[in-house]
Amino acid sequence: MSIDFEKEVLKRKDEIIKDLQELIKINSELTTFDPSRVGAPFGEGNKEALDWMLALGKKDGFKTVNVDGYAGHIEYGDAKEFVGMIGHLDVVPAGNDWTYPAYGAEIHDGKMYGRGTEDDKGPTIAAYYALKILKELGVKLSKRVKLILGIDEESGWRCVRHYFSKYPESPVSGFIPDADFPLIYAEKGITRTVLKSSFIDERIIKLEGGFRDNMVPDFAEAVLVYNASYQQLFDKYVKENNLDATFKEENNQINIRVKGISAHGSLPELGKNAIDLLFDILKALKIENNLTLLADKYLTHDNYGKKLGVNYHDEEMGDLTVNFGVLKYDGKDALIYLNLRYPNNVNYDKDVLPKINNEIKEFNFVATVEHHQQLLYKDPNSEMIQKLMNVYKKHTNDVDAKPLSIGGGTFARAMPNVVAFGPHFLDKPSYIHQKNEFIIIEDLIKATIIYTESLYELAK
Template sequence: MSIDFRKEVEKRKEAILKDLTEIIQINSELTTFDEKRVNAPFGEGIDEALTFMLNLGKRDGFNTLNAEHYAGHIEYGNQEEYVGMIGHLDVVPAGSGWSYPPYGAVIADGKMYGRGTEDDKGPTIAAYYAMKILKDLDLPLSKRIKLILGTDEETAWRGVKYYFNQYPEQPVAGFIPDSDFPLTYAEKGILRVVVRGKADDSVLHSFEAGLRDNMVPDQAKAVLNNVELEKKYLEFLEKRNLEGSAVVNDGKLELEINGISAHGSTPQLGVNAAYLLVHFFNEVGISNAFIDAINTYLLDDPVGKKLGVDFVEKEMGSVTINAGVFNFNQGKFEIVLNPRYPHGVDYDAFIDKISRGFESLGAQVEIGKHQKLLYVDPNSEMIQKLMGVYKKYTNDVEAKPMTTGGGTFARAMKNSVAFGPHFPGKPTYIHQKNEYIILEDFFLSIAIYAEALFELAK
């Protein structure tokens, strides 16, 4: 059976674009998590996005389920086995400095700008329309297709954990539209590590940087009790060609500095604003236990050499450590780290070295959320089918399945891998200001997803 899925996408472009615009315009950042807030445990914005997607499913005649506002699904068919997909509707904080409103869904130069366009509301819409095309065409399938809707992927995965606890059935095959093409068959293990301690605040009054541990901080602020350092700070900015400011206010010196954000899986691609301020402190001789901890174990070291956990594996690459959140106030500090490790790392030894390092400086270490690494045989039938579809639509005949430091819901569901939507060689701004999706690529991904679902479910 030969179907022109590109043409099917073309027929629906106007409707697709309308639905994409509307969901991007929903601010679905996590506010607070409160299980007592029964209709919106992750906040009103996330629940609005979940309701929007479920309403699309109802509109188009799918079976839908709202899992007590923690997650949901849209389902086609009633066969026993199913092919699964998971998209997530939450987004990281928009941050500042956007050229277009982060929730404006502005289209310019063939791109739609907005938080969530590529990570992951846009791809979730793509997956939805891929499933809708199969339904519209009434193609013969041997398996159900289910699109699961996640709600707090960027934080603690409580939504999908709740969903699979209540509805534990697993797919025979599946993919997650939240990564890169051609396909990702292995994902590093991911940790959340919180370092806490006390430090002298006689010179450094306060310090803050970062919004999430899985983002490189693009802005840092500090308040000093020494106003005489204003000139030296401005000279520091000029000498290093950095953006920032210094303001004397109520007898204190308020410093700001801008870095460059990046995804927490690739800290080497960003410029950590907190580290820039620490470089200034080092130049002028400001030190305390908070600054010492950064200098000793973190500063300009995205691969964990200072902690003694650096390791490189031939398939999955190196250990990375992103220091994503910094707070110091009233003599107490907290640093939130996002370490990621490849296959071959001894997990217990890894966390022991991190803990012992900071504890040697008198800090306390809390090991939080742990997402174990994912590895699926790249020679499996499912991966070969997905790779075949990708090659058909791109003519990228030399493409090879990949590994990543990123973490997707592929590790939340059995028999699944991350599959698109980002195409090789294209820029990406996920977790950064001016996030966008190239509309031509977005529509192509729908055709790829439609044929991939057909191949897996026919």
């Protein structure tokens, strides 16, 4: 069967844009997780996004399933073997200082702005339309195709764990539309490493920074008991270091707030960590305690774990990275979330965690692991990868392209026989997990073309 995939996608361009705009307007940031909240364990916004997507599938004549409000799927065909995709509809917090509304889905200069446009609602819509086009063309396939929808990818993957407990089948092939083109064959291991301690510092009422460990924090603040010396020390340090920070005195308290620049937690070097900057200010104010000393000696201004002695470089997969993502201290209990990502040849449980604990015990802190995604590695020469690469090359003329290794983590770890595949083109800017996230409309359409033909090649 001869199909002009580009023509078929372009015929539906306006429809694709309209549906993505509707989905972006749903704020699906995780609020709280409550398994007793029937049908909405991840909150109403995440429920609304899942319901909206399943309703779209049902309207277009697909079989749809909602798995207890945790996840769902849209399915085409009846064959035993299937080709699988997983997209996610949850988003990281929007953060601050957007040029256009984070949930406005406004289009300016050929770009749609909004949280989730590239990560991962835009790619999920592209994958959905790839499936829809094959159905509308009546293409005969030898395999089922199933688009699984998660709503807890950014927070803990409880959605897919629950889904696969109810639908444990594995695909024969597939892809995850939540990374980069040309294709991802390896992903670093990822941990949420939590550092805890308890101590009293009567000078501090509160320290807080960051939204999620997998985002470089773009804000941090300190609420301090009033001290007449702080203003002059603050002004001098901020001026000398050209920081974007404010100092407010009110009700015998001082509020200090510092701004940074957010970035994805897998690439902390691309951001400006506001928590690091806050600790620099506290040091300038001559505030010392176990927390500030720990941060200065082992954590701040170090994206590669050199201060902790856990730095490592792998020729194929790159560096171990550490993102100081979240800080909380209420005058008594201190909590730090590190997003630590490691390449091949690193044994996190045997080598890294014990090393961290050995260092931080000096300041009475203890490190534990709250979440761990094991490293992923697929043979870049496999038949499936070659099929996907060939489709990518056909529609981009990027004939010398090679599959990639990344520090990000995708749902490719959630089921076997799949790899991460697009939608981001490496020669274009990306603002995922940052303010002003957008997707270039032309790239969204190009990704849809690639996904449509790729599904056909895998399932025909």
